[in-house]
Amino acid sequence: MSETFHEFVAQRSPALSRTAYLLTGDHQLAEDLLQSALARTYRHWRRIRGGDPEAYVRRVMYHQQVSWWRRRRVVERLDPEPVERGGGDHGDSTVLRLSLLAALHRLTARQRAVVVLRFYEDLTEAQVAEALGCSLGTVKRHGHDALRRLRELVPDLVEATPERSIR
Amino acid sequence: MTVRLREALREAADVPAYQVHERAVRTARRTRQRMAAGVAAVLVLVALVPLTVRGGGGGLAPAGSGGPALPDRIGLPVFGALHATDRPRLGPASVIFSGQARGLTGLIDENGTIGVVGAEADRYRTYRVGHEAPVGEQVLLSPDGRRIAVPGGTSEHPQVDLVDLVDGRVRPLPSPVARSVLMEPAGWAPDGKSLVVRDVVPANPEGSAYRNVLSLVWLDTGRAVRGLAQGVQVPSFGAPVAFSPDGARVAYQIGDEVRVSQVGGTADPIVPDFQPLFSFRVSSDEGLAGKGAWLPDGGLALVSRDPESTRWRLRRVDPRTGKDLGRLELPAVSGVTTIRLLGWRPDGSALVVAYRPEPNAPARFDQPLELDQRTAYGHVRSVRVLALAPGAATPTTVLTAPEQVLAVDVADDVVRSGRVRDADPPWGVGGRFWWWAGLVALLLLGYVGIRWAVRRARAPRG
Numbered sequence: 001m002s003e004t005f006h007e008f009v010a011q012r013s014p015a016l017s018r019t020a021y022l023l024t025g026d027h028q029l030a031e032d033l034l035q036s037a038l039a040r041t042y043r044h045w046r047r048i049r050g051g052d053p054e055a056y057v058r059r060v061m062y063h064q065q066v067s068w069w070r071r072r073r074v075v076e077r078l079d080p081e082p083v084e085r086g087g088g089d090h091g092d093s094t095v096l097r098l099s100l101l102a103a104l105h106r107l108t109a110r111q112r113a114v115v116v117l118r119f120y121e122d123l124t125e126a127q128v129a130e131a132l133g134c135s136l137g138t139v140k141r142h143g144h145d146a147l148r149r150l151r152e153l154v155p156d157l158v159e160a161t162p163e164r165s166i167r
Numbered sequence: 168m169t170v171r172l173r174e175a176l177r178e179a180a181d182v183p184a185y186q187v188h189e190r191a192v193r194t195a196r197r198t199r200q201r202m203a204a205g206v207a208a209v210l211v212l213v214a215l216v217p218l219t220v221r222g223g224g225g226g227l228a229p230a231g232s233g234g235p236a237l238p239d240r241i242g243l244p245v246f247g248a249l250h251a252t253d254r255p256r257l258g259p260a261s262v263i264f265s266g267q268a269r270g271l272t273g274l275i276d277e278n279g280t281i282g283v284v285g286a287e288a289d290r291y292r293t294y295r296v297g298h299e300a301p302v303g304e305q306v307l308l309s310p311d312g313r314r315i316a317v318p319g320g321t322s323e324h325p326q327v328d329l330v331d332l333v334d335g336r337v338r339p340l341p342s343p344v345a346r347s348v349l350m351e352p353a354g355w356a357p358d359g360k361s362l363v364v365r366d367v368v369p370a371n372p373e374g375s376a377y378r379n380v381l382s383l384v385w386l387d388t389g390r391a392v393r394g395l396a397q398g399v400q401v402p403s404f405g406a407p408v409a410f411s412p413d414g415a416r417v418a419y420q421i422g423d424e425v426r427v428s429q430v431g432g433t434a435d436p437i438v439p440d441f442q443p444l445f446s447f448r449v450s451s452d453e454g455l456a457g458k459g460a461w462l463p464d465g466g467l468a469l470v471s472r473d474p475e476s477t478r479w480r481l482r483r484v485d486p487r488t489g490k491d492l493g494r495l496e497l498p499a500v501s502g503v504t505t506i507r508l509l510g511w512r513p514d515g516s517a518l519v520v521a522y523r524p525e526p527n528a529p530a531r532f533d534q535p536l537e538l539d540q541r542t543a544y545g546h547v548r549s550v551r552v553l554a555l556a557p558g559a560a561t562p563t564t565v566l567t568a569p570e571q572v573l574a575v576d577v578a579d580d581v582v583r584s585g586r587v588r589d590a591d592p593p594w595g596v597g598g599r600f601w602w603w604a605g606l607v608a609l610l611l612l613g614y615v616g617i618r619w620a621v622r623r624a625r626a627p628r629g
Contacts, residue, residue: 009188018180031185038191043199046622100175119169120176150172157172 005045009038012054019058022116023065023109025101033068037061058121059131062113069109096156103153111146114139203619210612213604233588235261235286235312235581237552240567242592244270244282244293247600251283251294251315252335259286259312260332261581262566265302266573267544282572283332286312286581289591294330299544303458303507303520303576304406307352309359312578316340316352316362325350327364329386342366343391344380353381354408354417354458357579361385361430363395363417365405381405381419383430394440395428396421402537407507409460409467416444418467418486420455420538424448425467427486447489451535456481459510459517459582466492468517470506470538473499477524477532479506481517481555497555498562504532505541509552510582516556518565518582520575522547547573 013034020030020037037060041053048056104112110132117128129139150157241264248270251257262284265271270293271280279296296317300306307316313333320326320339325347327340340362342350349367356362363383370376379400383393396405401422408419415431426443438444449455453471460468467486472479480499483492497517500506506519522541524532525548532541540546550573552566565587568575 005192006188009191013186013188014184017182017185020185021182022176022180027182027185030182031187034185035187035191035194038187039194039198042192042195096171096175097179100172100179115172116176119173120180122173147169157175 003049005042005049008049008053012057016054016057016061019116019120020061022104022120023061023112025104025112029068033061033065036064055131059133062117062132065113066109096154099154100157103150103157106153107146107149108142111142111149114142115146115150118143199619203615206615207612210608210615213608233287233586235259235578235584236586236588237261237566237577237581237584238284238289238590238592239565239587240590240592241282241284241569241572241575242289242291242590242594243268243569243572244280244291245593245595245597246270247603248291248293248593248597249599251292251330251332252337253292253598254335256335257283257285257290257292257332259580260284260292260308260315260578261286261312262575262577263302263306263308263315264568264572264575265296265300265306266550266571268569268571271572281306281315281317283315286578289593291593291597292332301542301544301574303574304539304542305351306576307355308576308578309355310357310579311359312580314359316355318349318351320350322348325366327352327362340364340384340386340389343382343384343389344368347380348377353405354410354419355579356383356430357410357412357414360387361392363405363408363419367400370399379404381408381421383417393428393430395419395430396426396443397441402539403454406539407455407457407460409455409458411461411465412463416461416486418455418460420449423451425455425469425489427467445487447484449489451537453482454538456506457508457519458579459508463511468495468508470508472505475533477502477504479503481506481508481519496557498559500553500555500562504536504546505538506553507542509577510579512554512582512585514556514585516554516559516563518577519553519555519562521551521553521562522573523549523551542574544573549573550575552577 016034020034021027024030024033037057040060041057113132114128117123117131125136125139129136238261241262260283263281265281271282272278279298279300280293281296281302283292283294294315296306300318305318313331315330317328317330319328325342327350329338329340344366347366347368351365352362353365354363361383363381366380367377368380370378377400378398380397381395382391383395384391398421403420403422405419405421408417410417415429416427417430418425418427424446426446428443429438449469453469456468456470462468462483466483468481469484470479471482478499478501481495481497483495484490485492500521504522504524506521509518509520511517525546528546530536530546549570550568551564552575553562554565555562
């Protein structure tokens with residue numbers, strides 16, 4: 001593969017930016033996260049450019065985000081009340097989007113990573129486990145906990161029907 | 168179902184692409200430079216410390232104070248200890264020791280390493296003999312502590328290696344006896360200019376029998392100046408050897424006979440080679456006391472065992488006849504396989520090596536047993552150096568050693584000084600370890616530097 005680092009960043013920045021934003025829920029943090037992941041990718045570019053550099057960047061972002069989350073010692077606050085309901089108007093996408101972002105903030109970094117990987121990147125649980133470097137059982141547990149909490153926070157987002165696992 | 172969640176995530180992720188390319192590249196380069204600088208700093212530190220320590224020029228290591236003294240204990244050589252010929256030079260030694268403790272043998276087989284302790288401070292060195300060789304019997308420290316005589320060479324070319332602790336050189340002393348297959352040092356002359364050596368020579372062309380030859384060799388010419396004894400192999404052939412303080416006479420034991428030969432004082436010996444001046448027999452429970460057997464008054468000291476006991480004491484005999492001149496008024500030493508007399512201190516006390524028996528040894532030490540068997544490694548658990556003071560009821564321990572240190576030799580100058588110092592044996596790892604660690608660190612530094620330069624040259628520019 002003769003793709004240069006610059007070409008790679010130019011082509012994949014939009015998609016990577018979206019993932020970074022979903023993982024952090026904050027533009028500034030998302031920029032920092034992507035920059036950090038790309039810097040690490042640049043240092044190892046010779047080794048990884050022949051493989052799947054995008055997967056590498058995503059993996060770095062997931063782990064970096066978890067690491068930052070731990071370092072910041074974010075105190076999880078389980079709010080018994082939904083933070084912002086979408087109400088009955090499912091067409092109000094802005095409200096729903098804000099509700100989602102607020103709800104994602106209530107998840108742990110690992111839970112949010114599982115949500116992003118599973119429902120935004122559309123990876124299987126096995127692929128998520130591989131990307132996060134954890135066991136399948138851990139992914140299931142985080143996914144289950146994340147959906148349960150999202151269901152509590154934004155009931156309109158997640159229907160009560162259990163998610164069927166695709167391994 | 169999570170259709171809405173998926174849709175919401177896609178909507179929420181509708182953000183512009185962040186322009187972080189330049190910043191990411193700058194961050195990566197900065198991180199790489201910091202890492203390289205950090206690694207280089209660590210490697211340089213690791214490399215410089217041992218090289219500075221070891222490469223202190225050819226001079227002697229800093230001396231302690233107060234002149235040569237006996238350390239009150241010895242420790243085992245540390246892993247990676249400097250060798251006797253390494254820089255900085257050790258200088259004269261006070262004590263050498265050997266045995267089967269850690270650091271004195273190989274991992275799998277015996278490699279006969281001896282430990283060497285500096286005369287004035289606890290600087291340790293090692294010297295690899297290559298086979299089991301008890302110090303004081305087969306490896307001898309010179310009277311001034313400057314040289315160690317070690318059996319060396321091959322059966323075709325036997326020799327004694329003279330290891331100089333001051334200049335770090337090893338000088339070979341070839342065998343003076345034709346057809347010799349083994350050569351060992353047996354005793355240093357008081358002035359350090361000559362050495363009694365023991366050779367093993369085939370007694371017939373088939374090599375089915377051997378005889379021993381004991382000779383006095385001048386070290387400056389390497390030639391034998393006096394044949395002392397020759398004969399069939401017997402236990403204790405030329406062991407121990409004791410020079411009179413003026414170096415004119417030498418006493419040695421051949422089997423159950425103690426002989427005295429004249430070796431100095433005149434250019435032409437009064438008696439021919441291999442003819443002793445005097446000789447007398449000793450019983451199975453006694454023998455020539457050791458290298459310090461000559462008494463200040465011209466008498467000769469024997470070690471003797473009290474009947475049916477493991478209690479040993481020194482007694483005085485006439486060197487001409489072996490006539491008993493009575494016990495010396497020194498305390499006896501109990502519970503040992505034997506004792507070996509190193510010499511005499513200014514206060515009149517005798518310094519002896521005491522051999523504590525190995526509890527699992529099959530031999531009985533309260534029964535007659537050859538003296539060379541009483542100091543054999545398998546029969547000894549540990550050794551101590553004791554001072555036997557005139558009139559004292561019990562011996563005074565002046566040097567202790569870890570278990571399985573099975574032999575010690577002390578320089579005559581240190582014995583005569585009468586000084587004992589508080590010991591502080593080294594711990595951790597030795598100078599050779601640090602030297603090799605420094606070398607490896609330098610190589611790694613070079614490798615990391617080259618790799619960094621190559622990667623920088625190949626690094627993506629855009």
